[in-house]
């Protein structure tokens with residue numbers, strides 16, 4: 366059965382029917398092209414509908430000798446998470462900067478998809494998840510004949526590093542997120558946001574939030590081979606206490622919203638929608654992935670369920686000017 370077509374919200378399951386619902390995939394194949402923010406390499410992605418229980422998998426093409434590699438979008442495939450989240454490895458094939466695409470998938474309620482990609486990095490597009498959501502909206506979703514499965518948090522799991530932490534806590538009504546950041550620059554400062562993640566709340570509050578970076582970090586990043594594709598078209602660039610993008614911010618607190626968007630993408634690597642409460646202070650890709658490692662290392666901390674969950678909370682969740690760079694989101 367096709368669920369809506371062409372109109373933004375109709376493609377996603379209504380908020381009330383989230384949990385306990387069926388798995389979904391795209392109604393048809395779709396494509397998107399762009400350049401990697403770090404590699405600056407042109408890349409084309411082809412989204413292929415996939416069968417129930419397939420999960421989200423990348424088919425990395427364009428490797429030496431015409432090889433291909435299938436990589437599960439799961440926490441145990443993550444090999445680096447400093448400036449972005451990378452699955453696979455450089456020797457046998459990897460895909461980097463998957464987080465904004467993964468957030469769009471999670472928030473759209475897409476369980477099963479084969480993502481064919483002909484380069485090493487997901488295109489950055491405008492630095493947010495919105496361009497990916499637009500593609501999924503255009504194509505629409507189909508329900509599949511298999512119950513959706515969730516990972517339900519049964520007891521607190523926490524990772525910390527000095528005052529920074531990320532944790533997952535039991536929370537019965539879906540997926541709640543509480544994220545806080547504290548940057549030295551007064552432009553950002555301390556920002557905190559809580560959200561019950563649903564397809565609607567992601568669209569209304571997070572999807573357009575762009576990645577950001579600091580001019581002072583550009584040289585170091587570029588020398589290390591990062592941020593080669595960063596520009597004012599895909600990054601909010603910060604110079605001291607000033608924003609260099611002529612259009613300014615998309616949200617007054619775009620920074621915390623983007624951190625939250627990143628966390629949605631990273632946490633989608635659980636492989637199931639989460640029933641629980643995620644909290645972090647000055648976290649980043651590394652801590653987001655670490656808390657998943659800790660969760661799945663403790664068999665008593667979670668269970669995989671197919672239950673319906675009441676309430677509006679998400680269960681169906683799914684998910685540098687010419688010379689500017691985006692700085693470590695690992696902050």
Ligand SMILES: [Zn+2]
Pocket residue numbers: 464465576623627694
């Ligand atoms: Zn990001």
